[in-house]
Amino acid sequence: MSQVSTQLDWIGVPLEESNSGLAVKYNTLLLNYENFAEGEDSRFWDAQRLLDARYIYEEHPHKKNLANGLEVEPHITLLYGLENESDFEPIKKILAECAPIKFEIGRISAFRNEDKPYDVIVVEILSKDLQDLHWKIRNEFAVTNDFPKYKPHMTLGYVQKGSCSEIEGESFWTGAQYSCPMVHFSNTSGEQIPIHLSPIVSEARTKNLKIDGKEIEAVLMAGGSGFKIYSHDGKAILSLGRKHHVFSDSDPQMKTIMAYVNLRYQPASSQEMIKNNFMELISSLKATDESFESLNCLSDIKNKKEKINETQPLKPKKVLGESVGSDVFECFEICLFESNIKKAVGKKS
Numbered sequence: 001m002s003q004v005s006t007q008l009d010w011i012g013v014p015l016e017e018s019n020s021g022l023a024v025k026y027n028t029l030l031l032n033y034e035n036f037a038e039g040e041d042s043r044f045w046d047a048q049r050l051l052d053a054r055y056i057y058e059e060h061p062h063k064k065n066l067a068n069g070l071e072v073e074p075h076i077t078l079l080y081g082l083e084n085e086s087d088f089e090p091i092k093k094i095l096a097e098c099a100p101i102k103f104e105i106g107r108i109s110a111f112r113n114e115d116k117p118y119d120v121i122v123v124e125i126l127s128k129d130l131q132d133l134h135w136k137i138r139n140e141f142a143v144t145n146d147f148p149k150y151k152p153h154m155t156l157g158y159v160q161k162g163s164c165s166e167i168e169g170e171s172f173w174t175g176a177q178y179s180c181p182m183v184h185f186s187n188t189s190g191e192q193i194p195i196h197l198s199p200i201v202s203e204a205r206t207k208n209l210k211i212d213g214k215e216i217e218a219v220l221m222a223g224g225s226g227f228k229i230y231s232h233d234g235k236a237i238l239s240l241g242r243k244h245h246v247f248s249d250s251d252p253q254m255k256t257i258m259a260y261v262n263l264r265y266q267p268a269s270s271q272e273m274i275k276n277n278f279m280e281l282i283s284s285l286k287a288t289d290e291s292f293e294s295l296n297c298l299s300d301i302k303n304k305k306e307k308i309n310e311t312q313p314l315k316p317k318k319v320l321g322e323s324v325g326s327d328v329f330e331c332f333e334i335c336l337f338e339s340n341i342k343k344a345v346g347k348k349s
Helices: 001-008 043-048 083-095 128-140 253-261 268-311 326-348
Strands: 026-030 075-082 101-111 118-126 153-160 176-178 182-186 192-196 204-213 214-224 227-232 235-240 243-249 315-318 323-325
Touching: 001 101, 026 083, 026 204, 043 153, 075 083, 075 128, 083 128, 083 182, 083 192, 101 128, 118 326, 153 235, 204 235, 204 243, 214 253, 227 253, 235 253, 235 268, 243 268
Parallel strands: none
Antiparallel strands: 026 075, 026 182, 101 118, 101 176, 118 153, 182 192, 204 214, 214 227, 227 235, 235 243, 315 323
């Protein structure tokens, strides 16, 4: 909470720890602020400071993501109320073929409900992408949600009824545009599982790839000199020539690959580092591939020689005028073979 304490020190009272990860009744899809805002973008916290600390409602019964009634884990809810956690995989499949979600910041507004003992101060979010995805998923899966309209927003905090009306309509942040490359599936235990999104391919180019002996249809997401990145069933496939490497969300390299796929949506200050990380990954994979190719090639040569020797035993060779037996010559060949393996591996590693 040290970072949060620094951001919320203006309220002038000791902060109460938020119960992040608190169990809830339904699953949620959300976009986290840290995934679409640059590290130095403090405008959410600047907007939160517009609240009058005297009127912050600290008795909110639901303490998830809250400290003293203020939001400490800013996010945009894409959809709340997903009943079945087993829907994660089919939802992931839908989102994995979607482009990063684009949206624009609106004005500061308020949700004021007569049946609630508090008001909610929010930042409006304007986005066709969010509206389309919300209703697509809401119409296809079991959802408990009483709201007839979807109003994307980021909650700043909960305040006493009728207060903070002077900041409604505040527009210092209005018009700022963002693009989020991932959605998180927050389950009923409070665990957040990332789902990476993909750029829409201008012409839906597909290719049949052979992976582990099975032919699959994959969608091209990005490519460059000597490599292509495909998507299939929520997984990324990095093709280097004839070699295909498959990555899922559990693989640490997945983040590097998807950051490169979504390069144009990343902060300008991070793009060079993302490129370098991706090229380092390609270099390491190529080195591994070529080392194994060298080993396999040498192994094939040795196997072929052994088969020939079974039918045509090696004849004794003359070394410095002396007759040397075939067993000595075979030993020399094996040593040469092992030396070549070491050179091949050393050269590529």
